[in-house]
Amino acid sequence: MKRFVFLFVIFATVLSACAPNATTQPVPPRQADPATVQSASTAAPTFAPGQFDINNWDSVLAAAKGQTVNWYIWGGSDSINSFVDNFYGKALKERYSITLNRVPVADTVDAVNQVLSEKQAGKDPGVVDLIWINGQNFFTLKQANLLYPDWAQKIPNAKLVNWDNPAINLDFGTTVNGLESPWSSAQFQFVYDSARIKASDLPHSYAELKTWACANPGRFTYVSPAETGGFLGTSFVKGALYEISGGAAQWQKFDQATWDKWSPELWNYLNAIKPCLWRKGATYPKDEAELKSLLANNEVDFSMTNDITGAGTSIANGLLPKTARAFVFNTDMIGNFNYVAIPSNAPHKAAALVLANLLLEPEFQADQILPENGFGLGYAIDVNRVTDPAALSTLQTASTKLGDSATPASDLAKSLVGDSAAQYQNLVEQGWVTNVLQGK
Amino acid sequence: MRDKLIFSPWFALAPVLILVSVLLGASLVYGVAQSLGLMSVIGQNTLSLDAYRNILSGQGPAGGEFWGSLVFSLWVSITSTIVSSALALLVAVWLAERRAGSGNVDTLALNWNLAFPHLVWAVALLLFLSQSGLLSRWAATLGLIQTPADFPVLVRDSYGIGIILHYVSKEIPFLALIILAVLRAQPAGYDLIAENLGASRWQRLRYVTLPLVMPSLISGALLVFAFIFSSYEVPALLGVDYPRMLPVLALRFFNDPDLHARADGMAISLVITVIVLIVAAVSIKKGEQ
Numbered sequence: 001m002k003r004f005v006f007l008f009v010i011f012a013t014v015l016s017a018c019a020p021n022a023t024t025q026p027v028p029p030r031q032a033d034p035a036t037v038q039s040a041s042t043a044a045p046t047f048a049p050g051q052f053d054i055n056n057w058d059s060v061l062a063a064a065k066g067q068t069v070n071w072y073i074w075g076g077s078d079s080i081n082s083f084v085d086n087f088y089g090k091a092l093k094e095r096y097s098i099t100l101n102r103v104p105v106a107d108t109v110d111a112v113n114q115v116l117s118e119k120q121a122g123k124d125p126g127v128v129d130l131i132w133i134n135g136q137n138f139f140t141l142k143q144a145n146l147l148y149p150d151w152a153q154k155i156p157n158a159k160l161v162n163w164d165n166p167a168i169n170l171d172f173g174t175t176v177n178g179l180e181s182p183w184s185s186a187q188f189q190f191v192y193d194s195a196r197i198k199a200s201d202l203p204h205s206y207a208e209l210k211t212w213a214c215a216n217p218g219r220f221t222y223v224s225p226a227e228t229g230g231f232l233g234t235s236f237v238k239g240a241l242y243e244i245s246g247g248a249a250q251w252q253k254f255d256q257a258t259w260d261k262w263s264p265e266l267w268n269y270l271n272a273i274k275p276c277l278w279r280k281g282a283t284y285p286k287d288e289a290e291l292k293s294l295l296a297n298n299e300v301d302f303s304m305t306n307d308i309t310g311a312g313t314s315i316a317n318g319l320l321p322k323t324a325r326a327f328v329f330n331t332d333m334i335g336n337f338n339y340v341a342i343p344s345n346a347p348h349k350a351a352a353l354v355l356a357n358l359l360l361e362p363e364f365q366a367d368q369i370l371p372e373n374g375f376g377l378g379y380a381i382d383v384n385r386v387t388d389p390a391a392l393s394t395l396q397t398a399s400t401k402l403g404d405s406a407t408p409a410s411d412l413a414k415s416l417v418g419d420s421a422a423q424y425q426n427l428v429e430q431g432w433v434t435n436v437l438q439g440k
Numbered sequence: 441m442r443d444k445l446i447f448s449p450w451f452a453l454a455p456v457l458i459l460v461s462v463l464l465g466a467s468l469v470y471g472v473a474q475s476l477g478l479m480s481v482i483g484q485n486t487l488s489l490d491a492y493r494n495i496l497s498g499q500g501p502a503g504g505e506f507w508g509s510l511v512f513s514l515w516v517s518i519t520s521t522i523v524s525s526a527l528a529l530l531v532a533v534w535l536a537e538r539r540a541g542s543g544n545v546d547t548l549a550l551n552w553n554l555a556f557p558h559l560v561w562a563v564a565l566l567l568f569l570s571q572s573g574l575l576s577r578w579a580a581t582l583g584l585i586q587t588p589a590d591f592p593v594l595v596r597d598s599y600g601i602g603i604i605l606h607y608v609s610k611e612i613p614f615l616a617l618i619i620l621a622v623l624r625a626q627p628a629g630y631d632l633i634a635e636n637l638g639a640s641r642w643q644r645l646r647y648v649t650l651p652l653v654m655p656s657l658i659s660g661a662l663l664v665f666a667f668i669f670s671s672y673e674v675p676a677l678l679g680v681d682y683p684r685m686l687p688v689l690a691l692r693f694f695n696d697p698d699l700h701a702r703a704d705g706m707a708i709s710l711v712i713t714v715i716v717l718i719v720a721a722v723s724i725k726k727g728e729q
Contacts, residue, residue: 093694109695119481136697143699144481190665218589228695282598283680297572299589415495426698430501436684 013368024335025287048078052350054154061096064349068099070332070348071340071355072111075104075133076289079317079374081174081361087367103128107228114404115146115343125347128353133341134231135172138180139422141341148342148349152181155353155362158382166252167416168337168380173422180339184368184377187328188235189407191292191314195323197301204330206243206269212276214276219301220296226433229287232304235334237428238420241266242332251424267435271272274436284437296320306336308378310340310406326407333415337380362391371405400420415416475706477485482699489701495711502693502704505684510711512683516600517669520607525661527608528615533649535616536623547620550613562677569594572662595678599698602678603685611664618660620654655726662723666716683689686712 047053069092075081081104089100105111111131118126133141141147142425153163161167169176193201195351200294203209213220223233242248245262274281278300285291288305292314295303304322307313310326342352357366360381368375379395384394399409420428450457474486478527495506536544556564568574576591585591630652634644675685684692686708694705 027693107695109697113695116481139696140699146481226681227693279593281594286681294572297588299572341528433682434504 013080016251022169029234048352054151054353056135057156060350060353064348064354065097067102067348067351069351069355070101070103070127070129071132071352072103072105072108072114072128072130072421074106074108074148075102076106076315077374079110080314083368083374087364087373088355091358091364092351092355096351096354098354098357102212108132108134108137109228110141112140115345116143116344117148118343119144124345126343126345127347128343129348130340132183133339135336136228136231136425138171138176138339138341139174141343142174143177147179148344148346148352150178151303151342151353152176152178152356153362154178155357157183157357157381160360160362161383162382162385165382167335169421170422172419172425176339181342181360182337182339182380183359183433184308184365184375184380185335186308186377187325187412188232188239189305189307189310189328189412191295191305191320191326192301192302193295193312193321194325195321196298199325199327202327205353206240206329209329209417210269210273210276213273216301217276217280218280218362219279220273220276221291223288223291223298223304224284224286224437226437227286227430230287230429232291232306233284234428235306236304236350237266237270237420237432238424239329239332239334239417241420241428242417243329244269244413248334250419251420252418252425254421263427263431267431267439270432270436271439276341277393281436295302296323307376308369308370308404308406308412309376312403312405313374315374317407318375325405328407328411328415331385331415332417333412334419337415339376362386362388362395365423366391366394369398371403372402408419455520470681470705472712475701475703475710476628477573479702480710483691487545491707492572493706497706500704502689502701502708505682505689506686506708507656508683509686509689512600513669513685516607516675516685517665519600520604520668521661523604523658524608524664525615526620528612529653529657530649531612532619532623532653533645535620547617550617550620553610553613556610558610558671559673561610562674565602565606565609566595569605570596578609598680598683600675600679600685603675606674606678607664607668611668615657615660615664618656622653622656623649625722656659659723659727662719662726665721666719669710669719670712670716 047059047063050063052059054060065158069085073080081102084102085100089102089126092098092100103111108131111128112133115128115131117126118124131137131141152158158181158399161168168182171180185239190202201212203212211221222236225232225233225237227233238251242251244265245251245258250258277284278294285294288303291300292303292305294300305311305314305326307326310323311320314320315322315324326400340356342349346352362381365379367373369378381400383392383395386395393437402409473487475491477484477490478487481532494500495503496504533658566573567631569592570576571589571593573591573595576585576588579585579591580588593601594605596702631650634648670687672687676688676691679685679688690705690708690712692705692709693701695704696705
């Protein structure tokens with residue numbers, strides 16, 4: 001009998017541990033009373049606690065006060081983690097009484113899957129307030145209709161963003177539609193060690209790269225475009241497509257015939273370079289970190305990056321030698337923006353909006369490009385739209401402090417091209433797997 | 441009557457059985473549903489066998505790799521299982537022969553390896569055996585090879601050598617412990633009598649020891665096979681992009697940005713599950729005999 005009671009107690013404990021604890025669950029926000037909203041637009045704004053109107057920024061700030069914002073963010077870089085905590089975390093607390101809870105994820109798709117599972121389990125509110133998102137995961141959440149709509153152009157600092165720029169209002173070819181707000185910009189570049197290679201020996205086009213690679217067999221490789229962390233590889237391959245086909249312009253709109261015409265030549269180029277690659281192209285590094293460690297280990301001579309600081313952030317983190325430098329080809333270096341998005345079931349939307357707006361503040365935009373701060377991506381805002389003279393001069397000064405390890409701004413601007421239409425993304429990645437990875 | 445109920449093993453196991461069947465059962469049902477194309481968030485509410493057709497027909501992105509991955513998975517799992525079983529048998533027989541005294545030390549030595557998580561062991565192999573790894577650098581320093589890149593490709597190779605090395609080194613102690621447990625439970629007399637009757641060393645191994653350990657060795661080996669066949673982290677770390685083992689392929693498509701492609705990933709997972717279940721059933725049957 002005693003034994004029976006004992007088992008029962010254990011069983012009950014286990015079960016109760018599984019049951020959702022009602023008191024700790026966030027309470028779903030009540031629907032705004034139509035009368036309240038109406039009076040807000042006419043007279044003194046009054047909102048129920050936790051309620052806000054996106055067009056009335058004070059109501060957003062009031063609703064956000066005291067909230068904790070759960071920011072799901074790729075956690076693979078210690079320097080980015082501490083940048084986020086030290087710059088945004090502090091400012092949120094001091095200025096808006098918002099607590100930043102940075103939730104590191106190994107891969108952004110984990111945050112996306114969290115939101116998807118919450119949706120399928122009918123969990124609203126969920127736990128994710130803001131996601132640092134890339135084009136592919138943005139596509140997924142947009143496809144599933146799981147993003148908080150129509151906010152990105154309504155936050156106060158949206159006026160600093162050039163929303164007419166197709167590189168901003170299209171994310172990897174998917175229309176943004178106010179579903180996500182930019183945080184920073186990036187441009188594809190190569191990284192090398194100036195102690196090993198003279199700047200005058202660097203290749204400056206895909207054709208020269210092929211010559212270089214086959215003169216130095218095993219010393220070059222690129223990130224696998226097929227992997228989820230392989231966006232640099234995709235940019236590299238698309239750049240080759242641009243050069244082979246004579247320019248980026250025709251790839252801004254999808255046309256199957258153009259693809260059918262040029263893709264065989266792209267695979268020819270990549271297969272021609274394949275025997276000259278590291279491990280003869282039997283395998284490819286799966287992300288930037290892996291390629292960077294190959295460069296640092298002296299297994300290959302080039303890495304790739306999207307950082308506006310070039311090699312600066314990696315040098316500051318001790319991942320690359322101080323002699324590492326960034327460079328670009330003469331053209332066809334794809335630039336893009338990265339964004340933050342709010343899931344439609346986010347529990348603290350107001351705080352997420354405040355954070356997204358804070359990311360675009362000129363002072364933090366200036367902080368994020370400096371190599372010593374550890375983030376190293378470029379401006380999301382258009383500097384020409386900043387009217388405050390002090391802020392403008394901060395931004396201009398910051399961009400002169402990128403150091404020798406960054407690609408000179410004029411080279412970046414000269415080589416900058418936009419990404420191709422969304423439909424090419426899959427064609428490039430799947431085609432690469434079939435024709436290059438699994439090919440001869 | 442009541443005592444009979446309370447002391448039945450099924451009753452004692454009930455809490456854990458309920459937990460396991462609810463948690464695993466629910467995920468399995470959910471997995472089956474998703475592999476059949478059920479995904480309410482994009483408005484897919486009808487069942488179809490498209491995902492299975494995709495992967496089995498060998499067409500499309502997932503299907504194009506499926507059969508190759510299946511063969512690669514079988515190659516790695518079967519090779520690792522056979523090699524580790526054979527070596528484990530030798531180790532166990534050797535340890536059993538010198539049974540006098542040092543029994544606990546032997547067991548400790550075998551258990552020590554079991555304490556390493558697979559992930560840690562795999563990273564260790566990567567650090568030691570990769571072309572930029574410690575061994576390659578030492579060899580280059582000692583002048584055995586000219587540059588670290590001359591070191592043979594032992595991890596992240598197209599033949600799965602790194603993965604096989606990993607599993608062989610991890611599973612030998614596991615299987616050896618199983619065999620040792622059987623051998624140590626037998627009286628030493630069998631061996632002695634055979635020796636007295638003039639059996640050679642090889643004959644004793646073949647006609648006395650092997651029949652004794654075979655049933656447990658086979659069920660142990662089947663367990664090892666099922667484990668290797670369905671595990672993800674080691675092939676993800678030590679494998680190449682192509683060919684990939686099935687679990688790596690499954691996760692790739694389960695995380696595909698296009699939600700329509702995720703059913704393919706789930707279908708691959710369920711194929712893995714079915715194969716593992718068959719092997720487990722055979723293993724249990726063998727164990728009962």
